[in-house]
Amino acid sequence: MSWTDERIATLKKMWEGGSTASQIAEELGGVSRNAVIGKAHRLGLKARPSPVKAKEKTKTPAKKKVAAPPRPVAKKAAKPAAPKPAPAPSPKPAAPTGGANASQPIPNRQEGLPKIVSYGPGGFLRQGPGDQQPPIPPAPPRRLVPAKPSPDIADKTSLLDLNDRVCRWPMGHPGEPDFHFCGEKVNPGFPYCVEHCGRAYQAQLPRGARRPPPPLPFGGPRVR
DNA sequence: CCCTGATTCGC
């Protein structure tokens, strides 16, 4: 397997989404957990609950890789001792000015959560019914403004604009800044407009006379 | 042992 743009994109999304390397590897298929980690590092993205914490118990019948023969090569030769100068343990440099020394509020860092996410074809985030995240608002100390939906998607049909009368055909990919929905008037009785009904519902043709490109929503690759 | 990510290093 090679790292196509699609696969890299999925890797990034999932990695940044908090998925474990194993989950990503399984989703991508054809690659090992190590491959995913290695690629992630090479892509520059690392960190995250990096070291080795976060107890996350996922009942997964772990498939063990075949026992590889030991590597007779001499490795681990150079172990940088990293002589740390051990700076004086000054916990707080203390603000010079005697002014307000309020500790920076906004504990914006909320992590260590057993966040479990999965991704569907195309790499969109799949959430369960109870997977919403209500406990987020860390309270914006700012004054609330009339919510400007950003000029980019001002006249686009967002998720919140969906109703029974507009076409739900996704335009673009979820997660992208300009992701939106068709928004046309639906073909009565269908969730899509006439045009996209034609894309969503296609007559089953006899074998040998199949349409070449099966247009899938989200344009997701990955056929399993 | 199981899991995790990090790192190394031959290819």
Added chain:
DNA sequence: GCGAATCAGG
């Protein structure tokens, strides 16, 4: 650039 082997921590 890739990823198995290995390391290291929970």
